[in-house]
Amino acid sequence: MDKEEKQTKNSKKKKRAVMRTTILAILIAAIGYTIYNSATAEDVTVLKVGDKAPNFTLVDLEGKDHKLSDYEGQGVFLNFWGTWCKPCAKEMPAMDRQYEVFSNEGVQVLAVNIAQSDFEVQSFADQYGLSFPVVIDKTKSVMTAYNIRPLPTTVLVNPEGNIQRIITGEMTEQDIEGFMEEIKPD
Template identity: 80%
Template sequence: MNDKNSNKKNKKRNRAIMRSAILLVLIAAIGYTIYNSVTAEDVSLLKVGDEAPDFVLVDLEGEQHRLSDYQGEGVFLNFWGTWCKPCAKEMPAMDRQYEVYKEQGVHVLAVNIAQSDFEVQSFADQYGLSFPVVIDKSKSVMSAYNINPLPTTVLVNPEGKVEKIITGEMTEQDIESYMASIKPE
């Protein structure tokens, strides 16, 4: 009889300990969430109509690309990664449309997010990309543009303003109409 009472007491004690532990974890999680929202810095999100943040990145050939150098022309700014399947699917269509629009003042800058030169060069070679491919090694451009998820494309009009922000994979028809929308008059 003593063993039964002892087992019941142990089970009750173990349940009480477990409930207390769960309660403490929940309180800690709520406290952390409140602390984060109170102390979070104001992150200004990039919006349509904003001035596109200027940057300088180097392409796979060693050439520097400064966004402000494209003033007066449209820039199709595509953020991507080699591991991103939708990115890989849209690259050939972007390249075909770039061939159509590059003489009309629309430029493509494909901004890879912090991968190695070897990975990015292999990808560019595999797809035969003709537009400049740059690598954001420090993720500073990604942060300035608040990029999440990949792929994300930012259309910059000839005045240097954000015309449109597209997240996710684009069809070739989408790409064509987006490039046409940022073509200088």
């Protein structure tokens, strides 16, 4: 083996050692972050059917405040969504059609967008011609209070202000109609 081959071999060994050390450092940092995150995580109460729905106030696209407690006595179809979420976009027109039917029967829809810009949300609402209130959870505080994970998630709030049902994933128009019927005041 000549000198040049030895240098090439040594160079490759050094590169491998640097790469292994880097990967090891990243793994240690990731494990450390996970442990730190778990140790300092706030206790999030997981909501369940029958619990009082946490109150909140969010602002709609027209600048009007919507406070959940203001809807007491009515059913509230609380839908958490994002403009990028394909199932969300797919169910919005059906929600709007059913809102047109059930809004006169005491069922309200609040579509809670998760922290997107006013422009993105307004463009989406205009595209689908939504007639129900669309609010933006800019700080994700409502999302956190309701422990929302996948989008879309819909929380049915009965006229007494309690959680009637929690639905994760896309709903059909038949589903939406049935759920609105379920929270309609007597």
